[in-house]
Amino acid sequence: MINNVVLVGRLTRDPDLRYTSNGSAVATFTLAVNRNFTNQSGEREADFVNCVIWRKSAETLANYAKKGTLLGVTGRIQTRNYENQQGQKVYVTEVVCENFQLLESRNASEQRSQQSAGGFNDFSQQGQQTQQQSSFGKSQNQGNSMPNFDRDSDPFGGSEQIDISDDDLPF
Template sequence: MINNVVLVGRLTRDPELRFTSNGSAVATFNLAVNRNFTNQSGEREADFVNCVIWRKPAETLANYAKKGTLIGVVGRIQTRNYEKQQGQRVYVTEVVCDNFQLLERANSSESQSNNSSTNQESSSFNHNNQANNDFKRNSDPFGNSSQVDISDDDLPF
């Protein structure tokens, strides 16, 4: 069976970080994800997806992301249920996130609300603190040299 979810959206509120009785961190948050089409009045609608993330990624998300932050998440859909005190059964469907990435600079969302016409490059931050390379979109990856010195034997094709 396949149960994979990949979402990109904005946080509707600050992540809520809590700790279980055995000390595991868990953060819950809600992600607003735009639909690919507009409604009859030309407005783009969004889905609001409940998400949960555990352990170190939960702590990192709570420390670096806040309401309005654009993030990408990878995880799976999970449905759980519990019984209320009144005896009613409640079903909850949520995305259990394995990984996330911040998809813009920290001040980018603030600038976007102040100046919506600014075209800003997005950078990503992986919760594993892997190299955060700040490559410009149209920059030359080989520096200022106009030719690359490589033999035909080194080419994979």
């Protein structure tokens, strides 16, 4: 049987780090993952996926990832159930993460958090601002910024014409 999950999304809040009675670290978080299509009104929707990560990875995630961080995770889907205080059976489906990757630089993360200063992040506006500041994904004032992988950006927009002789072409 195969049970593999790969997700890329943004954290909806800071990871919640706790420790079990035997001392194992466990962090829970929710990833907002954009859908690949738009709804009838032309807006993109997102799925909010509950995730859990254990041990050293949980501590590392809690130390380095904050609300809004672009995060890639791999893991598996797990379902469980329990009885709540009212005696009702509650079913939970979550992704148990085995590995994660921070997908933006610390500078980009800090810049985004300064721009959002206290309000809800509009990531589409932030992507447009990044596109306006960049030339082929490189910020003009920072040489080490991440490329702009926004689905609506033109990777060749704003670039100058490339001078290639016919001798350099492989065909």
